[in-house]
Amino acid sequence: MDTLILQFLNGLDKGSAYALIALGLTLIFGTLGVVNFAHGALFMIGGFCAVTLQKILMISSVTLDPTKLNFLGKPTEVKTPYVEVFFGKDVGAFIVDWSVPLAIFFAIPIMIGVGYVMERGLIKHFYKRAHADQILVTFGLAIVLQEVIKYFFGANPIPTPAPEAFRGSVDFGVWLGFAPDLIIYPAWRLVYFIFSLVIIGAVFAFLQFTTFGMVVRAGMADRETVGLLGIDIDRRFTVMFGIAAAVAGLAGVMYSPISSPNYHMGMDFLVLSFVVVVVGGMGSLPGAVAAGFLLGVLQSFASLNQVKALLPGIDQIVIYLIAIIILLIRPRGLMGRKGVMED
Numbered sequence: 001m002d003t004l005i006l007q008f009l010n011g012l013d014k015g016s017a018y019a020l021i022a023l024g025l026t027l028i029f030g031t032l033g034v035v036n037f038a039h040g041a042l043f044m045i046g047g048f049c050a051v052t053l054q055k056i057l058m059i060s061s062v063t064l065d066p067t068k069l070n071f072l073g074k075p076t077e078v079k080t081p082y083v084e085v086f087f088g089k090d091v092g093a094f095i096v097d098w099s100v101p102l103a104i105f106f107a108i109p110i111m112i113g114v115g116y117v118m119e120r121g122l123i124k125h126f127y128k129r130a131h132a133d134q135i136l137v138t139f140g141l142a143i144v145l146q147e148v149i150k151y152f153f154g155a156n157p158i159p160t161p162a163p164e165a166f167r168g169s170v171d172f173g174v175w176l177g178f179a180p181d182l183i184i185y186p187a188w189r190l191v192y193f194i195f196s197l198v199i200i201g202a203v204f205a206f207l208q209f210t211t212f213g214m215v216v217r218a219g220m221a222d223r224e225t226v227g228l229l230g231i232d233i234d235r236r237f238t239v240m241f242g243i244a245a246a247v248a249g250l251a252g253v254m255y256s257p258i259s260s261p262n263y264h265m266g267m268d269f270l271v272l273s274f275v276v277v278v279v280g281g282m283g284s285l286p287g288a289v290a291a292g293f294l295l296g297v298l299q300s301f302a303s304l305n306q307v308k309a310l311l312p313g314i315d316q317i318v319i320y321l322i323a324i325i326i327l328l329i330r331p332r333g334l335m336g337r338k339g340v341m342e343d
Contacts, residue, residue, distance in 0.1 A: 015296020046252025115245025281336025
């Protein structure tokens with residue numbers, strides 16, 4: 001039972017990333033009708049926002065300590081981050097330690113700006129083009145962004161630690177009434193899962209309960225009619241593109257302690273996230289979220305040694321097998337809408 005619960009938690013962890021990326025993909029497709037293969041690159045940029053803030057906070061002043069000599073008999077250099085100089089040792093150390101959560105506020109304006117430039121500068125010219133053209137141009141953009149990150153940050157993963165308070169593990173089994181030390185799980189992975197639920201809930205609440213969101217939902221259903229009412233729906237859709245970029249970026253920021261950011265992390269998640277979108281149903285936001293968690297859990301259980309002993313390599317293909325089965329039974333996906341990508 002403890003093994004099954006651990007695998008379920010692992011599935012929720014990975015499913016959280018799938019769901020957040022797929023949610024942003026579906027927002028863009030549902031509003032603009034664009035198949036955005038550059039969305040994984042936005043996830044990657046979010047991860048490197050965390051890396052960048054960490055590097056900025058670690059910029060240090062250098063002083064010489066005459067009481068400590070190096071092997072040459074010269075005073076030792078002491079590096080002190082400027083945040084500790086400005087705010088004091090305790091507050092400065094706290095800010096450096098919490099660089100990943102603080103990177104959320106650093107990443108939001110950056111990701112919205114990147115999304116705005118991407119949509120206005122390139123993607124708006126492909127609204128009425130075939131989906132194949134959209135895939136080619138956005139895939140090319142993803143490769144360009146990936147190489148830009150590789151140029152500035154290098155090819156190796158860059159460790160980005162979680163705050164010290166969340167670097168350990170929690171006794172999750174005690175919360176469920178099991179014996180102590182039976183189900184030990186990394187604390188930050190639980191934080192990531194809770195964070196993903198908050199972001200998903202915020203997006204749905206924004207669309208459901210705000211006037212802006214209601215207009216966007218109406219535009220997703222009938223863009224022409226909303227435009228005839230005198231509403232600038234294109235501007236609202238551009239804002240939604242920025243929000244979708246921010247969602248992907250925040251997913252990358254908070255995932256950075258789980259998997260050290262590297263230049264190809266966006267591509268690693270992109271294909272699987274598109275499978276999630278198709279399984280959930282193109283254009284369906286609830287479907288994207290449900291499929292993300294479902295496929296994450298199934299992939300986690302498929303990675304069990306007992307399962308791999310019976311079906312070698314099943315953990316690598318289980319998502320695609322499930323996608324085939326679901327699409328054979330329900331060609332529109334779990335919650336797909338009639339007429340979406342059927343022309």
